[in-house]
Amino acid sequence: MQTQVADDLEIIHRVLHGEIDLFAALITRYQQHVARIVNRHVPSDRVAEVGHDVFIRAYGSLPRFSGHVPFEHWLSGIAVRTCYEFWRANRREELPVSALTTEHQQWIERILAAESEDRFREQARRQEATELLQWALGHLSADNRLVLTLVSLEGYSVREAASLLGWSVATVKVRAYRARQALRKLFLEREAQEHDTTQ
Numbered sequence: 567m568q569t570q571v572a573d574d575l576e577i578i579h580r581v582l583h584g585e586i587d588l589f590a591a592l593i594t595r596y597q598q599h600v601a602r603i604v605n606r607h608v609p610s611d612r613v614a615e616v617g618h619d620v621f622i623r624a625y626g627s628l629p630r631f632s633g634h635v636p637f638e639h640w641l642s643g644i645a646v647r648t649c650y651e652f653w654r655a656n657r658r659e660e661l662p663v664s665a666l667t668t669e670h671q672q673w674i675e676r677i678l679a680a681e682s683e684d685r686f687r688e689q690a691r692r693q694e695a696t697e698l699l700q701w702a703l704g705h706l707s708a709d710n711r712l713v714l715t716l717v718s719l720e721g722y723s724v725r726e727a728a729s730l731l732g733w734s735v736a737t738v739k740v741r742a743y744r745a746r747q748a749l750r751k752l753f754l755e756r757e758a759q760e761h762d763t764t765q
Contacts, residue, residue, distance in 0.1 A: 607649035710745035
């Protein structure tokens with residue numbers, strides 16, 4: 567690991583001093599790492615496009631890389647923030663159910679169970695939960711979507727999420743709270759609408 571970090575620093579130094587073709591070595595080394603992050607946050611048919619954007623942003627930001635953290639961690643933050651920008655630009659985009667991962671389906675089932683096991687028992691079935699997650703994520707802001715995904719679905723701590731997003735810990739805590747409130751409100755509004763239609 568130490569050798570790889572040192573090697574990354576050497577490559578970055580040489581890229582910044584004119585050997586720009588060497589950046590391809592970093593792309594090759596971290597392409598799968600970036601793809602795994604992006605795949606958890608954007609529709610599957612947009613992973614390649616967003617992953618490409620991550621490396622474009624990383625290259626453009628390379629002069630600001632301090633070397634105080636490993637390049638892999640720095641790149642992870644750029645990947646998460648690129649996904650955030652994707653959702654800011656595509657907030658109301660309709661997503662096919664097939665774009666949702668099994669992790670997303672399991673997460674929504676846990677959320678529903680936590681809110682009220684009895685109230686949402688029927689809706690927690692896999693297909694309905696998938697559809698509900700698609701609907702709910704489509705109505706959340708980019709901030710709320712990403713904070714919920716990082717902290718509630720992927721299990722990052724508030725501090726880790728703050729580091730990846732480039733936000734303060736306090737900001738992540740506030741936005742996570744607001745995101746949970748927004749999600750709860752969406753679920754309750756949907757439940758009320760469904761109740762009204764059955765009357």
